[in-house]
Amino acid sequence: xxxxxxxxxxxxxxxxxxxxxxxxxxxxxxxxxxxxxxxxxxxxxxxxxxxxxxxxxxxxxxxxxxxxxxxxxxxxxxxxxxxxxxxxxxxxxxxxxxxxxxxxxxxxxxxxxxxxxxxxxxxxxxxxxxxxxxxxxxxxxxxxxxxxxxxxxxxxxxxxxxxxxxxxxxxxxxxxxxxxxxxxxxxxxxxxxxxxxxxxxxxxxxxxxxxxxxxxxxxxxxxxxxxxxxxxxxxxxxxxxxxxxxxxxxxxxxxxxxxxxxxxxxxxxxxxxxxxxxxxxxxxxxxxxxxxxxxxxxxxxxxxxxxxxxxxxxxxxxxxxxxxxxxxxxxxxxxxxxxxxxxxxxxxxxxxxxxxxxxxxxxxxxxxxxxxxxxxxxxxxxxxxxxxxxxxxxxxxxxxxxxxxxxxxxxxxxxxxxxxxxxxxxxxxxxxxxxxxxxxxxxxxxxxxxxxxxxxxxxxxxxxxxxxxxxxxxxxxxxxxxxxxxxxxxxxxxxxxxxxxxxxxxxxxxxxxxxxxxxxxxxxxxxxxxxxxxxxxxxxxxxxxxxxxxxxxxxxxxxxxxxxxxxxxxxxxxxxxxxxxxxxxxxxxxxxxxxxxxxxxxxxxxxxxxxxxxxxxxxxxxxxxxxxxxxxxxxxxxxxxxxxxxxxxxxxxxxxxx
Amino acid sequence: xxxxxxxxxxxxxxxxxxxxxxxxxxxxxxxxxxxxxxxxxxxxxxxxxxxxxxxxxxxxxxxxxxxxxxxxxxxxxxxxxxxxxxxxxxxxxxxxxxxxxxxxxxxxxxxxxxxxxxxxxxxxxxxxxxxxxxxxxxxxxxxxxxxxxxxxxxxxxxxxxxxxxxxxxxxxxxxxxx
Numbered sequence: 122x123x124x125x126x127x128x129x130x131x132x133x134x135x136x137x138x139x140x141x142x143x144x145x146x147x148x149x150x151x152x153x154x155x156x157x158x159x160x161x162x163x164x165x166x167x168x169x170x171x172x173x174x175x176x177x178x179x180x181x182x183x184x185x186x187x188x189x190x191x192x193x194x195x196x197x198x199x200x201x202x203x204x205x206x207x208x209x210x211x212x213x214x215x216x217x218x219x220x221x222x223x224x225x226x227x228x229x230x231x232x233x234x235x236x237x238x239x240x241x242x243x244x245x246x247x248x249x250x251x252x253x254x255x256x257x258x259x260x261x262x263x264x265x266x267x268x269x270x271x272x273x274x275x276x277x278x279x280x281x282x283x284x285x286x287x288x289x290x291x292x293x294x295x296x297x298x299x300x301x302x303x304x305x306x307x308x309x310x311x312x313x314x315x316x317x318x319x320x321x322x323x324x325x326x327x328x329x330x331x332x333x334x335x336x337x338x339x340x341x342x343x344x345x346x347x348x349x350x351x352x353x354x355x356x357x358x359x360x361x362x363x364x365x366x367x368x369x370x371x372x373x374x375x376x377x378x379x380x381x382x383x384x385x386x387x388x389x390x391x392x393x394x395x396x397x398x399x400x401x402x403x404x405x406x407x408x409x410x411x412x413x414x415x416x417x418x419x420x421x422x423x424x425x426x427x428x429x430x431x432x433x434x435x436x437x438x439x440x441x442x443x444x445x446x447x448x449x450x451x452x453x454x455x456x457x458x459x460x461x462x463x464x465x466x467x468x469x470x471x472x473x474x475x476x477x478x479x480x481x482x483x484x485x486x487x488x489x490x491x492x493x494x495x496x497x498x499x500x501x502x503x504x505x506x507x508x509x510x511x512x513x514x515x516x517x518x519x520x521x522x523x524x525x526x527x528x529x530x531x532x533x534x535x536x537x538x539x540x541x542x543x544x545x546x547x548x549x550x551x552x553x554x555x556x557x558x559x560x561x562x563x564x565x566x567x568x569x570x571x572x573x574x575x576x577x578x579x580x581x582x583x584x585x586x587x588x589x590x591x592x593x594x595x596x597x598x599x600x601x602x603x604x605x606x607x608x609x610x611x612x613x614x615x616x617x618x619x620x621x622x623x624x625x626x627x628x629x630x631x632x633x634x635x636x637x638x639x640x641x642x643x644x645x646x647x648x649x650x651x652x653x654x655x656x657x658x659x660x661x662x663x664x665x666x667x668x669x670x671x672x673x674x675x676x677x678x679x680x681x682x683x684x685x686x687x688x689x690x691x692x693x694x695x696x697x698x699x700x701x702x703x704x705x706x707x708x709x710x711x712x713x714x715x716x717x718x719x720x721x722x723x724x725x726x727x728x729x730x731x732x733x734x735x736x737x738x739x740x741x742x743x744x745x746x747x748x749x750x751x752x753x754x755x756x757x758x759x760x761x762x763x764x765x766x767x768x769x770x771x772x773x774x775x776x777x778x779x
Numbered sequence: 780x781x782x783x784x785x786x787x788x789x790x791x792x793x794x795x796x797x798x799x800x801x802x803x804x805x806x807x808x809x810x811x812x813x814x815x816x817x818x819x820x821x822x823x824x825x826x827x828x829x830x831x832x833x834x835x836x837x838x839x840x841x842x843x844x845x846x847x848x849x850x851x852x853x854x855x856x857x858x859x860x861x862x863x864x865x866x867x868x869x870x871x872x873x874x875x876x877x878x879x880x881x882x883x884x885x886x887x888x889x890x891x892x893x894x895x896x897x898x899x900x901x902x903x904x905x906x907x908x909x910x911x912x913x914x915x916x917x918x919x920x921x922x923x924x925x926x927x928x929x930x931x932x933x934x935x936x937x938x939x940x941x942x943x944x945x946x947x948x949x950x951x952x953x954x955x956x957x
Contacts, residue, residue, distance in 0.1 A: 167855045192818070218925050394785075398788060402788070403787075405792075412799075416803060432803055436796065436799055436800060436803065438794075439796065440796045443792050444792055444793065444796070447788045447789040448789055448794055450785060450788065450789070451786045451788075456787045481909060491795075491798075494798075494802060495798060498798055498801055498802045498805070548933065777955070
């Protein structure tokens with residue numbers, strides 16, 4: 122009965138969404154405030170229905186109702202409760218349900234908090250959002266119904282893919298989805314603005330918190346994914362330039378660009394047409410990612426089971442949404458006349474540079490991701506585009522960005538003097554140069570790139586601090602620093618934190634790439650191996666049993682100068698409900714880096730193949746990303762942005778609820 | 780972005796959608812890796828016969844003047860089990876020899892596998908350590924090759940021959956050769 126209620130709720134939601142997508146436009150055409158106002162209520166109704174449907178599906182998972190095909194195919198009674206619940210969105214149908222739930226949730230937030238927006242504009246935004254919801258609901262109801270029944274009812278479910286049974290992965294997809302959906306709000310605002318033919322600073326003030334929340338969620342989602350890869354895949358890598366990783370990275374890049382360009386719209390009433398375009402592209406990339414994992418055009422560890430019918434539907438939806446909005450853009454963009462002018466050297470120009478570099482990088486990633494498929498489709502050879510290509514592009518495009526990032530915040534709006542900004546940054550330049558030379562000197566040749574990376578990272582970190590000191594007038598009026606610290610807007614703190622985070626990540630990447638020590642060995646219990654000055658001793662290997670897996674577990678102790686200070690227990694698991702082998706690396710973070718041990722197959726005669734690593738500074742990756750998210754939270758809670766804007770608190774509770 | 784520039788994003792999207800559509804319509808399997816062996820002579824080899832007391836299997840067996848089919852299989856491979864019925868159909872219903880090569884498999888287990896499901900192979904060899912499969916560019920089992928009478932590889936079927944792939948893909952290639 123409960124699944125039928127869920128199914129029915131979806132159908133009602135579709136009806137409401139159709140009304141919500143059409144009626145407000147009619148209201149605007151007739152200048153009928155009553156019809157326009159309907160948009161709010163219809164959105165609340167859609168949210169309620171989506172919540173009921175999602176609740177019904179979750180309930181079916183919690184009680185392991187295997188009469189529902191989706192539950193039988195993806196769940197198992199022996200699974201821990203956390204993974205029963207995360208199993209709801211760990212499959213194609215359920216993840217779409219989560220999409221719809223968050224689409225309606227965010228739209229409701231706009232309806233609820235958006236009273237300051239002109240009624241006409243708000244109902245346009247909600248109508249566009251409803252149209253997106255219609256697309257997703259049709260997709261669910263006609264090709265991917267999660268409430269299909271199964272007869273006869275199986276006694277046991279098929280189980281969730283063991284790789285997904287992990288706390289990191291339980292929350293990695295929903296965070297990304299929340300980020301994608303957050304960008305849908307920016308998209309709806311952009312389309313509404315194009316229809317109305319007007320972009321105002323108020324528009325940017327509205328779009329920014331949404332872009333910021335989406336950006337934070339995307340950052341969190343990407344980091345969770347790469348953290349998971351780091352400890353689960355068992356060889357210490359954390360980013361692979363896999364097509365689907367790229368598909369999540371591109372919206373992040375564009376969202377970062379949008380975040381910066383909307384500042385220019387808000388403060389200076391310039392870059393309007395470009396910002397609108399970015400808002401459209403950011404959401405288009407989100408849809409594109411959804412398309413990639415479900416259509417079967419590309420192989421990836423992330424692919425869902427492929428179904429051509431679904432792939433074609435999403436492609437059609439993508440063509441309508443992206444094609445439609447870009448046609449609208451081509452038609453209406455000339456109306457968005459630029460007004461705020463700015464000089465070559467100004468904060469605006471620095472932000473334009475930021476935008477050009479980020480967008481170019483996104484374009485390069487797109488080309489690299491699609492090139493193999495394009496080449497094969499046109500009858501060419503089969504190739505793969507690997508990390509070297511993307512890494513080269515990252516170095517070439519992101520280095521100038523980081524150099525500019527040091528200057529940017531010091532430049533004045535409208536007209537800045539690069540000379541003065543440069544003068545203040547001389548200390549940063551010196552520190553960077555020293556670090557660079559030190560490394561280049563010490564290890565002639567091979568480590569040139571390491572020196573360069575370190576130089577850039579330190580340049581950025583030091584210049585963030587110098588900029589902050591300048592604002593606080595630390596050296597000019599030290600006595601007043603505390604009161605100035607309080608007076609500094611939270612958005613400024615947020616910016617400093619986020620930029621600092623990038624520096625910290627870069628530092629982590631550079632150091633861990635350059636100085637990781639790795640050993641592949643065959644070890645017998647009692648033997649000892651030296652890795653980067655630490656001695657790893659294998660004490661023994663024993664079988665262990667988990668709730669739905671069996672494993673062998675190695676026991677290592679790690680000693681430095683003869684003093685044992687840490688223990689590691691890597692596992693090699695075999696899951697039973699879907700037979701699959703997973704490695705659980707044992708990782709012990711210490712001050713200078715991570716001790717990392719993996720146990721593999723038996724090599725016979727009581728010996729085991731093991732991999733031991735020392736990865737210096739790798740935690741800086743997660744630390745830096747945390748800084749970026751904390752910076753986002755600071756900026757989001759800035760008092761000046763609260764006018765009619767959704768607060769950070771509510772966005773967080775949205776993430777928790779899903 | 781007032782002039783032609785404003786149409787560029789739209790044009791890019793139209794082109795991309797077109798490419799995706801053609802890729803999806805072409806029922807290409809992105810997991811499939813194209814064989815570089817097509818049009819090349821089979822590598823020379825000599826491997827033990829699966830059945831004790833019979834002479835070793837060599838590449839000479841593939842240069843008999845008539846087309847032959849070479850099928851890499853293993854008893855531990857589930858898709859091989861799935862395609863087996865089609866191999867039996869192929870061997871009994873069409874005048875072509877199917878040569879089996881047991882890939883990384885215990886010969887005892889391979890023989891049990893054939894006892895259980897029937898033996899479609901005119902001859903079968905043992906590639907215990909998978910070295911021969913490397914020479915042939917095999918990416919996994921099952922994989923099936925069509926060899927012409929002169930010992931040149933003409934077609935490679937990646938993955939199991941199931942569904943209509945025997946009728947639609949392999950047989951037309953074979954008939955062309957015959």
